[in-house]
Amino acid sequence: MPTSDDGKRAYDLDRAHVFHSWSAQAALDPMVIAGGSGTRVWDHDGNEFLDFSSQLVNVNIGHQHPAVRDAIKAQADVLTTVAPAHANLARGEAAQRILERAGSGFGKVFFTNGGADANENAIRMARLYTGRDKVLSMYRSYHGNTGAAVVATGDWRRVPNEYARGHVHFFGPFSYRSEFWSESPEQESERALHHLRRVIQSEGASSIAAILIETIPGTAGVLVPPAGYLAGVRALADEFGIVLIFDEVMAGFGRTGDWFAFQSLADETGDIVVPDLITFAKGVNSGYVPVGGVIISPAIAAAFDESVFPGGLTYSGHPLAMASIVGALDAMESEGIVANAKRVGTDVIGPGLVALQAKHPSIIGEVRGLGVFWALDLVADPETREPVAPAVIGALKTKLLSLGLLPFFADNRLHVVPPCVVTDDEVARALDLYDQAFSSL
Template structure:
């Protein structure tokens, strides 16, 4: 812990730990949880890629909290931006003009593709997707929306309906105008493909069949995570996104790129789709735009769609749209990215450090079936048998069924790394500012923790 942090937080502090636990367990209702079956870790402090509990235990944050803390804990530039903005204008309603809101919108437009000039700000990723779908429906006059089974798009009504993973199930029925399809997943191809090229071609053929059978004239939008996040870090094979673009053009469908998790540097690009030389019609973002220091999301709007609302009122809005404190941190984020070469750094660390480490792990651990990713966003897929590719734990496993992956996570924590695990995978998503030494150390801890997965194969 640095001297600055030591002066501000005296650890260990077991009395504080007890107070935080008592208040949390008595009064806080947690998301996605059976309340009596959880034991949230009280966090006392954070700095850079590390956070501490009240017992003084340090953890490398290899999940960037919820893959949003791109510039790490307590970044001094971001903290200062909040303090400076709060000192002169803490808040203002969205119908008035704000200097930091306008500047952040301009900066986002500058890094978006040509033809994207307008930004609608939201409070986070779910309402960004909600409002993007609302725009697509208004412009096309159609209702239906397509999304992938392996996806997560948020917890509001349409966003959870778009979501393909099991979090959708208990929330049904939701938006009845959503249909799902299979996206590409070369390691577990739904199309019996044997090469990435076949996977791309067959996934596009399947998507076109879904479009036709659902009624092309009824479909307003296709919503896609550019790189699937929580559901697998699935990098689209070459040609797939270009094919989606072509299908949308052919059938008059709006392509919404969900960049909530992968935008703003996570894979070494401002927006992940830029790595594939394509452009959508609407871009949704949140998380990394300001590392979640103050809630913020939004939709970047192409000129064609924005023009529709020049003389037609957009039927939506939020009290805190473009909140000055959030936007001030967003502006500071751009300044840090540009000054510190964050995009270049992420690409370098991904290729030079993360990928070789993971490939080495895969060569030595029989439980590792696949590794995949870009930049500082990777997945280690764990299997019981490399030949059959049977997952180490069943789909949507919990309790005893999830024990082998739970053991891997516990071993990571004992080694001082807070991991991101989901189903049969360990994800690697540290803050983009992590030092090379800490990155290597964290990967070494994960390497050791995989012994637990190997032991489950015996």
């Protein structure tokens, strides 16, 4: 419970009036955040925390970056809102910058208010483009809280919300907890692709509009796909005339050390698997103003040249959000922030987490990730790989907060997901705090 007047008032108002997401309300004890800068946040009592959650894995550029704040302020002095039917310079500039980073396989951007409605509209585009209905997505996935997006989601949040039609789930590759009894990443990829082919055949390929996958499933555990898997999914989509959608809401815009995760997963020859649609949000402006969108291939965009696209939002391409995108992407480019994420992941975070696992092998079952996108799979038994109990996660979270680190946990996993601006010294400090927390068990 905060002790300062402002902290106590913030806490009391929250508990009295705010209804929180994904929660039973009575037992909540929310942490009060008063401010932040870079990789750090603090409360009203002066307690400071190293933010290795990036809030919801979205503050890629760090807290309160002046370039993004200044861009929002400058746009507010010119035009604070505009209807989506009009053209606006900030919107055009934002779309141009996104397309430059996505590459030549894309032609236009449809702006939404966040990642969930980006997935909603990508699904709608795929259905209209193909004239088909079904959407295939992974069990280990999260695609958002809205109607079709939450049913495309594979985890527990789907089950109480299954009101949308036409959704089918399949298992993606996950070597550490394989559904396919695989003994190598190569075998995992081969068997997962065979499984997907059989699902497509069994559902009827002519009924399937889209395959929607997180390029690297994030909340499900930072599941970097084995070599060849994405290329195999692309080949299946092409074979059966299915639209391939990469959900890069969490993995995009620097998180993996490249502008997009699919670019980070190029094969040994440098070939990149390019989807038909990309959904994004989070890192495109680090959440300073709510925004998301769909990056659209020329073929799908052209399908709506003469045919009306039946979708839109009042705040699509909102000028304050567009200005924040321009400010964020320009700063990330000029300051080498994406390159920093790649280097710090390769040289500091990755080796540091492997060393941490070697020190605590009885609880850290696997380390996986790239860039500033990592997860530790925590186990009660390293032989059986049984996940740790929720009480262990609770103890770790309490300890890390007491040490001054704001963590991100999902199920039995500790996700190591700092902003892309994180320094080597800050990573070293976090690794020491993780070590102390595991030692306290």
